[in-house]
Amino acid sequence: MTPGFLKVALLVLRKDLAIEARSREIVYTTLFFAVACVMIFSFAFVKEEGVPVDNAAAGILWIAVAFSGTLALGRTFERERYSETLRALLLAPAARPAVYAGKLLGMILMMAATEVILTPMVAFFFHAPFFARPLLLVALLGLGTIGFAAVGTLFAAMLVRTRTRDVLLPILLYPVTIPVIIAGVRGTAALLQSPPEEPVATLWIGLLTAFDVVFITLALWTFEPLMTE
Amino acid sequence: MIQFDDVRLVDVSRHFGRRRAVSHVSLDLHAGDILGLLGPNGAGKSTLIGMLATLVAPTSGSVVYGGRQGRSLGAELRGSIGLLAHELYLYPELTARQNLEFFASLYGLDVATVVPSALATAGLSDRADDEVSGFSRGMRQRLALERALLHQPKLVLMDEPFTGLDDAATELVRARLQTLSRAGAIVVLATHDLDLADGLVTRVAIVRSGKLVTDETASAGLRSRYRAMVGH
Amino acid sequence: MKKIFVPLAIVTGAMFVAAPIMIGMADYESTMLLVQKIFYFHFATWMAMTLAIAVCGVASLVYLFKASKVAEWYATSAAELVVVFSLFGLFSGSLWGRKAWGVWWQWDARVTMATMLCLIFLGYLIVRKYGGPGSEKLAAAMGIFGAATSPFVYKSVDWWRTIHPQTTVMRTLGDKWPGAWRLVIFCTFAFLFLTVLLLFARVHLEALRSKLDDMYLAAED
Numbered sequence: 001m002t003p004g005f006l007k008v009a010l011l012v013l014r015k016d017l018a019i020e021a022r023s024r025e026i027v028y029t030t031l032f033f034a035v036a037c038v039m040i041f042s043f044a045f046v047k048e049e050g051v052p053v054d055n056a057a058a059g060i061l062w063i064a065v066a067f068s069g070t071l072a073l074g075r076t077f078e079r080e081r082y083s084e085t086l087r088a089l090l091l092a093p094a095a096r097p098a099v100y101a102g103k104l105l106g107m108i109l110m111m112a113a114t115e116v117i118l119t120p121m122v123a124f125f126f127h128a129p130f131f132a133r134p135l136l137l138v139a140l141l142g143l144g145t146i147g148f149a150a151v152g153t154l155f156a157a158m159l160v161r162t163r164t165r166d167v168l169l170p171i172l173l174y175p176v177t178i179p180v181i182i183a184g185v186r187g188t189a190a191l192l193q194s195p196p197e198e199p200v201a202t203l204w205i206g207l208l209t210a211f212d213v214v215f216i217t218l219a220l221w222t223f224e225p226l227m228t229e
Numbered sequence: 230m231i232q233f234d235d236v237r238l239v240d241v242s243r244h245f246g247r248r249r250a251v252s253h254v255s256l257d258l259h260a261g262d263i264l265g266l267l268g269p270n271g272a273g274k275s276t277l278i279g280m281l282a283t284l285v286a287p288t289s290g291s292v293v294y295g296g297r298q299g300r301s302l303g304a305e306l307r308g309s310i311g312l313l314a315h316e317l318y319l320y321p322e323l324t325a326r327q328n329l330e331f332f333a334s335l336y337g338l339d340v341a342t343v344v345p346s347a348l349a350t351a352g353l354s355d356r357a358d359d360e361v362s363g364f365s366r367g368m369r370q371r372l373a374l375e376r377a378l379l380h381q382p383k384l385v386l387m388d389e390p391f392t393g394l395d396d397a398a399t400e401l402v403r404a405r406l407q408t409l410s411r412a413g414a415i416v417v418l419a420t421h422d423l424d425l426a427d428g429l430v431t432r433v434a435i436v437r438s439g440k441l442v443t444d445e446t447a448s449a450g451l452r453s454r455y456r457a458m459v460g461h
Numbered sequence: 462m463k464k465i466f467v468p469l470a471i472v473t474g475a476m477f478v479a480a481p482i483m484i485g486m487a488d489y490e491s492t493m494l495l496v497q498k499i500f501y502f503h504f505a506t507w508m509a510m511t512l513a514i515a516v517c518g519v520a521s522l523v524y525l526f527k528a529s530k531v532a533e534w535y536a537t538s539a540a541e542l543v544v545v546f547s548l549f550g551l552f553s554g555s556l557w558g559r560k561a562w563g564v565w566w567q568w569d570a571r572v573t574m575a576t577m578l579c580l581i582f583l584g585y586l587i588v589r590k591y592g593g594p595g596s597e598k599l600a601a602a603m604g605i606f607g608a609a610t611s612p613f614v615y616k617s618v619d620w621w622r623t624i625h626p627q628t629t630v631m632r633t634l635g636d637k638w639p640g641a642w643r644l645v646i647f648c649t650f651a652f653l654f655l656t657v658l659l660l661f662a663r664v665h666l667e668a669l670r671s672k673l674d675d676m677y678l679a680a681e682d
Contacts, residue, residue: 002308002337015331019322022360079322088318091282092335093230093308151606158602162593172588172599175581176606179613182621203620211613218609225525226602229285229595245594247674286528 005101008094012102017109019079026075027113034068034118042125057128058188062144062181064118069111069148070170073156076107081160090227100153100223104216107149115141133191136201140191143208144184147215148177154219158226183207230308233295234260236281236384236415241290243276243439250276251287252439258417260383263410265430265447266419267455273439274419275314278388281417282312294384308336311382315389317373321362325353325372328361329379336380347375366393374402378409385409385416391425403429423452466661473658476651483644499557501644505652506550507575512656513542514578517585518608521601530671531664533597536604538663540585542656547579570622577614581607 003011020026038060045056080086089099119141123130130137155172159165174181187204190197236258243251251273258264266274279285280292283299283306292299294306312318319328329344348354351371361369370393378385387406391399406429410416420426426433427447435442435458442458484498517539523532554572585607589600 002305003334008335011331011334015320015323018327019320022322079320083319083321084314084316085318085320087284087312087314087316088332089335090284091307091310091312092332093304093306093337094335095304154602158599159592161595162599164591164593168588168592168599172584172603175577175584176603176610178577179610179617182617186617186621207613207617207620211610214609214613215606218606222525222602222605226598228283229279244674244678247677248594249678252678288528 002093005095005098008092008098009101009105012089012099013105013109016076016103016106020106020110026072027110029075030068030072030110031114031117033071034064034114035121037064037067038118038122038125052126055189055192057122057126057130058185058192060126061119061122061130061188062184064122065111065115065141065145065184066148066174066177066181068114069107069145069152070173072110072114073107073149073152073173074166074169076103076110077156077160086157086160086227096224096227097220100157100219103157104149104153104219107153108145111145111149112142115145128192129194129196130188130191132196133198133201136196136198136205137188137191139205140184140187140201140208143205143212144180147180147208147212148173150212150215150219151177154223154226157223179211180208183211230380230383231294231297231302231306233297233309233383234413235295237293238277238280239291239293241277241280241287241292243273243280243285243287249439251280251436253290254436254439254441255290256434256441256444258415260413260415261410262432263406263416263418263430265426265433266417266436267421267423267426267433268436268442269421271438272436274436275388276439277436278312278314278386278417278419281384282310282386283307308380309383310386311377311380311384312386313373313377313388313390315392317369319361319369319373319376322360324358324360325351325364326357328372329376332376333379338380343379347379351375367395367398370394370398371401374405378405383414385414387416387418387420389420389422390418391420391422399425423455427452463661466658469654469658469661473651473654476647476654480648480651483647499553501648502652503550503553503557504645505648506546506553507571508649509652509656510543510546510550510575510578512653513539513546513660514582514608514611516660517543517582517604521604521608525598525601525605531668533601534664534667534671535660536601537586537589537597538660538667540582540589540600540604541663542659543582544579544586545659546652546656547575547582550575551579570619573622574615574618577618578607578611581610581614 041056041060041063045053045060047053077086080089090096119130119137122128152169152173156169159168162168183204187201187208190200190204238254238256240253240255241251242249242253254277256264266277268274276285280287294302299306320331323331325348326344329347330340333340333343345354348357351374353368353372356364356368361372364372370390374390385406390402394402403425406416406418410431418426418430430447432445433447434444435455437458480501484501517536520532520536520539523529524536551572554575581603585600585603588603589596592599
């Protein structure tokens, strides 16, 4: 019996985790890149007195997430391009959107692993009380990551056979995910105020939820026609 | 899996903008055929294979599997198709066993029975738990062949499967393809290695610039006939 | 060329001749006087841009799922129009801002939003040109996702500017008063007709290009 949608997605996820577990290459390089981003932005946004510009922490966190996420997307699909294994996945009798779903889950986990390290780090360097409202912060980061990864996974997959894929991915991905960045940064910044502006953060969480629902649906729907020539 | 005993390309064309990759090709394939798809580079062989594999949609015409339109059949059809191309479709970071187990699970096969026998046929049982990145080209090819045939597909598509193989390995592949065709599979073999095709294929289709130049049963003197058709 | 093209062109031309006259004769708005009159074209260009985004999104969907050549022509023509009208909107908005507020650029909600949308559809054009074979499909994805994200861009930028008000208060572009209402509608329709006109013209160009490709292909046969 050919496996169902969820089973296929989990198979793909497990395969990706198995590959990553061997070398941990993408996780480490993505993390270090994110850290490097944060360092560079620090020089831009910390004033001479050593005090960061207001609300810089929120912006820096999300930029680092977006930039490192884009890198991770590129590297993940480069693996599938190497032996054209993406073609083999598309050839399986599984529903093709399930392959997308599996890749998306892997991407979310990858970005989450980076954020787990990055968030406390940014909080530490910028004296930012990120964890005043931990649940709201997790919701913001989680939903934002899902939205970014949903669009990114689709775009990275469809660009896999394009020669200029490395430069096209950011060109296409960033403008479309601007609502995610705005919502993430403003929501996080609201949580950094004293006292944390919970209603504002909740508003942004609502926007992110709507974005995620719309775009995951769109991606599942358009994956198959995009991946066949 | 969907059963069929014949596959037909009905006047298929495929163009990319101004470039015509395939132009009005019609072919009838039956169980037991080993079709040699011959032609120079860029003739459209890979595009035709892609169309048979449901990875490339024709811009006109259709592919018919046992009387049913490829377009109307869903994911199930792919369970009856096996493809091996130059790129091999193996994950170098995983072991031979992990590669086979992954694809076996994806195809809904019984991993415990299918994988060990595939490893044995490929002659890689003793290297099963080594990463594929450490394999020689020949070993990878044998593993890739078994991976492509794990689910015992009805339509077997091979796009240049002999590159980089030594004589012994080539013989193994030839024998395997012949066994498959005797068992009722439809084999399509795209290659520009005429010596290998000679004596193996039962039918020959020569393509040039996307067009079908000839489609006939194989006979002796393949190389000279090919040269006459294609011109070098 | 569609039959409606010439009559539509005449009507649109007449509207664009009449519009400046009507705008010149309209009442002055109390605080911004003459400069405010940019608004009539400014608002209309946003409407034109929105129409073009909708056309691009829908046409991209049709192209992706039905492999319709004609849909692809509409999608790419509409994307170009989005860029054209948003750039005009940014330009006219910048002029207005310079006169009204003294600065060339303000992170006004709608200006920001228009810039983002312009970027998205510029991305469409870039991927269509540099995406290699099969770039029409990639562009279609961008058209669909770009159109889908537009309401989110609108909302998020809007909230960004209004929930955290900055030191200077932006004039909302929605301010209208009774006498000017009809003029706004008139200019909006002029721009919408212009959009449709340009769309038809551009699609015609794509149709000719496609015919040329077909002739090349036929010549090879």
